[in-house]
Amino acid sequence: MPRQLPLVDTCCPPLLGRPLTADQSVDLARGFKALGDPVRLRLLSLIASHAGGEACVCDLTDAFDLTGPTISHHLKVLREAGVIEGERRGTWIYYRTQPAVLQTLSTLLQPDHVEPSRAN
Amino acid sequence: MPRQLPLVDTCCPPLLGRPLTADQSVDLARGFKALGDPVRLRLLSLIASHAGGEACVCDLTDAFDLTGPTISHHLKVLREAGVIEGERRGTWIYYRTQPAVLQTLSTLLQPDHVEPSRAN
DNA sequence: TCATTGGATAGACATCCATCTAATCAGAGC
């Protein structure tokens, strides 16, 4: 199973404080790319904000004016980027976020290196 | 020219704690999309980690095996997403990050909403 | 076993995008 889940491996350290290597940027860009679509970003927010921290596909599909297969496609992109994971329970499949991966992406954008010297 | 810089307007509050509206997700996805390319992500990290918080295009181009116009294109994408800004000083053009926009994107991905200091 | 429902997969298609070459623009210096 060629799961990639690269982000957790690359993980936390490489902030913007030091330049990313080419390999790191490939892994991390995959995560941001998955979030770079309005439908996917809203899917993620719906999942994250849903009661219990998870949502079934049926809930998600109703929130969009898109066909089921299209939603399914976007969920797959998010899943393969490691941002969410799905689990089947009976008839329904429930999706929840992968907080560690989101944390990695979040930390990367933290402007920690910005020194308070706002002189200019 | 109508700059878009949407992210600062949409700004801080809409974390994953509550679902994004369709409009919000369009704005925010634009930012993540800009980061969703390995070259652009590395460009951003090079700029952010460069001495003085800014880098001229000449420095950036050398770090890639790509032509000048291609780098210029990626810089434009980052610029139009509001993630960086450029300033000409003499012969060279210097780019620096826009910390507020990066902070907005970073906060959005924060797994759980930890109120910074303000009680709700 | 068969029909029903939730969801994914396959394939097609139009659009978008990353990259290139060629041309253009903006300063600096002669």
Added chain:
DNA sequence: GCTCTGATTAGATGGATGTCTATCCAATGA
């Protein structure tokens, strides 16, 4: 003015991507 260098713009092109319809798979229940 002319030329050189730094950088963007214009246009072309092959590959990636978002969306659809049609089909298939998995679980449920009569």
